[in-house]
Amino acid sequence: MSARAGNHKGPLLEVRDLHAGVGEVEILKGLNLTVNLGEVHAVMGPNGSGKSTLANVLAGKPEYKVTAGEVIYEGSNLLKLTPDKRALNGIFLAFQYPVELPGVREREFMKTALDAIREHRGLEKLSVREFNKLFQEKIAQMEMSPDLVKRSVNEGFSGGEKKRNEILQMVVLEPKLALLDETDSGLDIDALKVVANGVNKFRGPSRAIVIVTHYQRILDYITPDFVHVLIDGRIVRSGGHELALELEAKGYEWIKEAIESGEQVSV
Amino acid sequence: MPHALATPDSYLTDFRTFETSLPDEGPDWIREVRQQALARFRELGFPTARRGNEKWKYTNVRPIADATFSYPFDAGAEVNLADIRSVAPWDDGWATVVFVNGRYSPALSTVVALDGVRVTNLEEAVRADGDVIERHLARHATFEDDGFTALNTAFLRDGAFVHVSEGESLQSPLHLIFVTAEGAEPGVSYPRTLIVAGARSELTVIESYVSLSSSRYLTDAVTEIVIGDGAQVDHYKLLLESEGAFHVATSRVYQSEDSVFTSTSYARGAAIARNDIRVLLDAPGSSCTLNGLYLTSGSQHIDNYINIEHAKPHGTSRLFYKGILDGESKAVFGGTVLVQPGADKTDAYQEDKNLLLSEKAEVASKPSLEIYADDVKCGHGATAGTIAEDAIFYMRSRGLDVETATAFLIEGFASGILDKVRVQPLRAFLEKLTAKALRGSRFGQAS
Secondary structure, X not given: OOHHHHXXXXXXXXXXXXXXXXXXXXXXXXXXXXXXXXXXXXXXXXXXXXXXXXXXXXHOOOOEEEEEEEEEEOOXXXXXXXXXXXXXXXXXXXXXXXXXXXXXXXXXXXHHHHHHHHHHOOOOOOOHHHHHHHHHHHHHHOOOOHHHHHOEEOOOOOHHHHHHHHHHHHHHHOOOEEEEXXXXXXXXXXXXXXXXXXXXXXXXXXXXXXXXXXXXXXXHOOOOOEEEEEEOOEEEEEXXXXXXXXXXXXXXXXXXXXXXXXXOOOO | OOXXXXXXXXXHHHHHHHHHHOOOOOOHHHHHHHHHHHHHHHHHOEOOOOOOOHHHOOOOOHHHHHOOOEOOOOOOOOOOHHHHHHHOOOOOOOEEEEEEOOEEOHHHOOOOOEOOEEEEEXXXXXXXXXXXXXXXXXXXXXXXXXXXXXXXXXXXXXXXXXXXXXXXXXXOOEEEEEEEOOOOOOEEEOOEEEEEEOOOOEEEEEEEEEEOOOOOOEEEEEEEEEEOOOOEEEEEEEEEOOOOOEEEEEEEEEEOOOOEEEEEEEEEOOOEEEEEEEEEEOOOOOEEEEEEEEEEOOOOEEXXXXXXXXXXXXXXXXXXXXXXXOOOOEEEXXXXXXXXXXXXXXXXXXXXXXXXXXXOOEEEEOOEXXXXXXXXXXXXXXXXXXXOXXXXXXXXXXXXXXHHHHHHHHHHHHHHHHOOOOOHHHHHHHHHHHHHHHHOOOOOOOO
8 A cells, every 4th residue: 555545534436527528529428436445336327328438538648638527546636647657656557458468468567567666656666586476376366277378468369368367467466446448348257257356356445446337247256335327428317226127117217207307316 | 875884903912812812722613613703704804784684773883983992911910809899789699700801800709619500701611511501602693794793703702601400499699880981091891791500590790790890891792592492581781881881782581491580780880782682482481571770971972772582482572671761862662572373362562651750861662573474462652742731740749859759750661670679688689779870860940
């Protein structure tokens, strides 16, 4: 844990009235979200509601522009930080579509990333031997092949392997705030269990997880503390795990209709 | 309008002096070859990039034709091994033959005394090795239609002769180093190499072109490789000339039945560089793999002109070239895979991929196929792309800064070729050199 985190008393993440989009198109239209250490949040919504935009804006993807609102992370303005600075400060995005890096070997990539993050936290770099040991342990935990270390990152991986690899990278880098963007999509049930198991082991009082998903299926394996429904760029309802089950049973149309009929929504 | 650029008189003057400087002994045929080559050079001159000349369409050699480069009559340039080791790959286990300004340097070379392996200066071989020399020297790299080859052949004297007898193999790589020394005036060197691999022989040869000179000079090199039945030749060519240099290299490879030729070309600059390679698969079952990596920056220009001719059935050829271009540099990739009538079951693929680090860098990549046989499998591809922004963001989201992420991606691109280098110390040298060259590049274009 960094020195800064130790001094910081408030929420880990506060998103206030966030407006953001790509080009001229506004996708997030006043989103509010508060995440504390130790919590697991699920942000659910139909296609096009802004789930991935939220994850990418928080990670700092360049083409997303914030037009209004603020994001406070550990008491400071997150939006002024570059994507790599955000990662050094403990934010991690598990990509919906992990990128292939031809010729970049997984081990070198992860060693370099972990070195940078540990240095930022004021920790000693791991030796090559220490790193290899740690990495192989985590690979085994994710039930991946040990020869992964020599392969190019995500190159030639199946969809399921790519998603496992995202969670593998997460458990190696040990972020404070993990954003899982549709990590469950494209996974068969066995892979989903492995991924969920990785996330559950990772849960803890010094970390927070935001799961962005269309389906509640993954929440059968990772029980969230909070569920938020995102529709048209705003969180329209928040609740506990039971909200996800209700969504599963009734569909997103139910919430949309409820809003249109003027029902009070909690935030 | 003349068909060629005017031939500077200096080459003709130099040739007269060169001829009188040659020792009297030696066979008549070599004298005749020189004179025929000079006569042909006078007719051909340097090639033009004018319309209709497909071979030189994208490369203008006027800067070479307009300059005066003198023949290095003074062979006594002061070069020591430490200088060479500072610019060339090195391994104590390799036999090394050194040429300074194209002239053989016995003092800097290792004596190779192995059964069945002959490594010597061409001048000596022309006198002593008679038949094999006459059969092959200047027979594969013909000069009838090529001014640069004609000029090299006119000044044929020193060079590397490598002959591995039938069934023999050279255990460690042989390193031929052609070094251009610092000179008072712009000079030209005419490196020449003849490699004859006997049936079922095996050898690895590294040809390095390096420079200790900061001035402008011309390297006009010709290499002939003759591979016997079932023989295997692993060939590396390193173009490590200075940034202001001109380098024109012509390689001709002749393959016999079931022979295997592997070529790796590594090029880091020169003002104008041209690699003209032709491989003739002249017997059934022969195969070749040509790998290449070129790095250019500033206003450098590189032209890889590679022709593979499948003359007989069951031949396989693979070509993988990659370029990394920065600044206002330009890369040309041309040449043809030619499948002759009757060369059935030919399996050929060629691919040229380019990574552009600057908006002003330019690629003209035109691999082509000419197929006159029915039952073949042939393909080709060419690409030119920039650093992928989504890959940069992905790496940054793991904590790598832009410079580190960019370096990873570029070196990853290069590794596709460097990983295929089978000589371990050479691969390490090239990886280091590549990383160093790329660090000097203008990283940080990605936002």
